[in-house]
Amino acid sequence: MKVDLPDGQADSWAWWVSDHAAATQVYRDDTTFARGTADDVRPFLRLAPLILTQDGDHHRALRSLVNREFTKPRVDLFRPSVEALVSRHLDAMLALGEPADLIEHLAWPVSLDAITEIVGAPEEGREQFHVWGDMLLSTGPNRAEENQTAMAEMTGYAARLMTERHNNPTDDILSAAVANAERLEIQPMEAALLVASLVVAGWETTAAAIAATVYALLTIQGDDGNSLYSRICARPDLIPGTVEEMLRLIPNSWFDAGQPRRAVRDTELAGVPIKAGDLLVVAHDHANRDPAVFPDPDRIDPTRRSNPHLAFGTGAHFCLGAHLARLELTVALEELTRRTPALRVVGEVAWNHATPIRRPERLPVAWT
Structure with a gap:
């Protein structure tokens, strides 16, 4: 169906693609549905010149700089490091006493440390990526200026690190990116810019997923009247399936959709004629509830056998950090359920509206 877009821009409407098969087709057929020519369409952010707006051979070449480092076998080797990070930050949160803010003391630092450690950025200065991320994703009145400042500063920082790796290579993503x-x-x-944007893209979205997942598990009741969190405390074998269901059902953006695409040529999608130049918005959060693909789609079922959700997209722009995000979510739930089975939300939960990322701004919890 067609949806109206905000006034004051060339595109006044777009096709809203919520069918799973059609959404998958748009994501995978990048020769027909281009990303670069659909950048800076409100309400979506302008992301050029990030890799998210690249197409074709150049996009593939950029991804190849680091693609091998984010494959599942390579990321699985990083599990002991993620377990150590989660344990260390959980120790610190528990030592502070309750109530504690789970996003400030666990989700933020775990996700930031994980992506910067796998990339190879030094520990000192990591918090600056928090500042750059907020500037890059800002929706405020000065967002264009903040966006450019963030891109320039984080690119300069990454360039300095890459110069160091050129002279003294190690076994990390920075060194691989330099060589490639x-x-x-x-x-x-x-x-x-690619390396810097990996950090920004990898920490806030994953931190948001950790916090939103824990909040949902603590506040949604299962068929037995107990929270879903208590269920995985008793059945830790359900955690991997629970992670996939949470990824499928919990939107990571307030837009309920991915970045838009534009048709390169006349085509047909789900029986609907599409003209060259038409704008398409893939509503993957709606496609993730398509009953033709997910029986009883609103049910959280950790034992679901087939779960081809589009939380990370698919095709050429499939999220580079998907396997790392899954690993962080899984380990966070494993440690939380093992060490804090009585975890619960206490007090008011505030939500972030300063960026398009859907996450709690504050998640106060207690555990005794």
């Missing part, structure tokens, strides 16, 4: 950029003749600053 030289081999593929990709400009150093463009490679640096």
